[in-house]
Amino acid sequence: MAATNDLPHTMHAVEISEPGGPEVLKPTEAATPTPKPGEALIKVAAAGVNRPDCMQRAGAYPPPPDASPLPGLEVAGEVAALGEGVRGLAVGDKVTALTPGGGYAEYCxxxxxxxxxxxxxYDMVQAAALPENFFTVxxxxxxxxxLTAGERFLVHGGSSGIGLTAIQLAKRFGASVYTTAGSEEKLAACREAGADRAINYKSEDWAAVLKTDTQGEGVDVILDMVGGDYIQKGIDALRRDGRYCFIAFLGGPKAEVNFGPVLRNRLCVMGSTLRPQTIAEKEAIALELKAHVWPLIEAGKVRxxxxxxxxxxxxxxxxxxMESSTHIGKIMLTV
Structure with a gap:
């Protein structure tokens, strides 16, 4: 293992003391992890806070068996050590990383x-805000x-970190972008990010707005983190060959659904969460991000x-x- 000198045996971290509310997150001392073959040990400068962290804390989203029990799915910092077989990284490199867990700590x-x-x-806080959202979107x-240029795209929760990322990328790659949010401040943030139409779901029927704005045709792609009673509306809002993608179910995973439009309009309904994807699958996403998205970030076109x-x-x-849902964009931790 290649490493910097004098890595500490223990580190400061935040653990989930038991399943529950935010108060169960407790500062602790933990053993400094050792990188396995193919891994990097990162001295963490900043970490992102994400909904899956909250779900894990509540006991609803356990980490994979081989992952750290500490929360934290994205970090930025300096490479402190390398496991066997790593190529293309060196101790001292500044990186941002998608992690399988363990980001709420001095080392990950x-x-x-x-x-x-x-x-x-980019500084470390800005860099740590990238992986979870950009990999997911x-x-x-x-x-x-x-999603391709010229298509229509709808993302729910447009003022979230995921939503603002989706709006920016969809717009940059040539789509017309619709989104939903629940306050004028959040709608303004969505429009600033590039949304062509930001719909207040508390005062407007978003499905009816889409039908009017698209002359009854609907949209091509929906990114949905709500579920629940949005599911039928979403299926009905897709045009021929539309694609409906679920990434969370904040409104619940169950609904009574008429799948007739799926057959009539050749729709595709899909879903995924990022954490269970294989190492190779996530590496493929990273390579595409580096090729297609990192140049946009460095040019200031996406942030x-x-x-x-x-x-x-x-x-x-x-x-x-985060659980108050009053935020716009990312919530971050500094180490």
Whole structure:
């Protein structure tokens, strides 16, 4: 194992003391992880807070058997050590990485192929805000749902980190973009990110708005993190050969659905979560991001929105803010 000198045996971290609310996140001392073959050990400078972290804390989203039990799915920092067989990285490199867990800590391991260079001009907090959202959006919207220029795209939750990323990328790659959000401030953020039509789901019927705006034709691709009673409306809102992609079910995973339009309009209904994808599958996403998206980020054409940053020890406050749903964009931790 290649490493910097004098790595500490223990580190500061935040653990889930038991399943529950934000208050169960507790500062702790943990053993510094050792990178396995093919992995990098990262000295963490910043980490992102994501909905799956909240689900894991609540006991609803257990980590994979071989992953760290600590929460945290994205980090930025400096490579501190390398496991056997790693190529293309060196100790001291500055990287941002998608992790299988363990990001709420001073040190975290990640597969080397899931590490990407810090974009030019980015600080560590900005860089750590990239992996979870950009991997998720690129994989689902472009690799799986194959959104292309000239198509119509709808993303629910447009003011979230995922939503703002999806709006920007869809617009940059030539789609017409529709989104939903629940306040004028959030709608303004969606429009600033590039949404052609931002719909207040609290005061407007988004399905009716889409029908009117598209002359009854509907949209080509939907990215949905709500589910529940949105499912039937979404199926009905897709045009011929439309693609409906689920990435979460904040409104519930169950609904009574008429699948007739799926047959009549040759629709494709799909879904995925990022964490269970294989190392090789996530490495393939990273390679596409580096080729197609990192140049846009470095050119300032796509960027993350940072709502608020907390010290690592205040991770409980960060989770409370996320679950309030009052934020716009990303919530971050500094280490």
């Amino acid at each position: 391991t990640a597969p080397a192929g899931h590490c990407l260079p810090i974009p030019a001009g 690129w994989y689902n919207v472009f690799m799986r749902a194959t 993350p929105t940072i709502h608020k940053t907390f010290p690592l020890a205040q991770a409980a406050d960060a989770h409370a803010l």
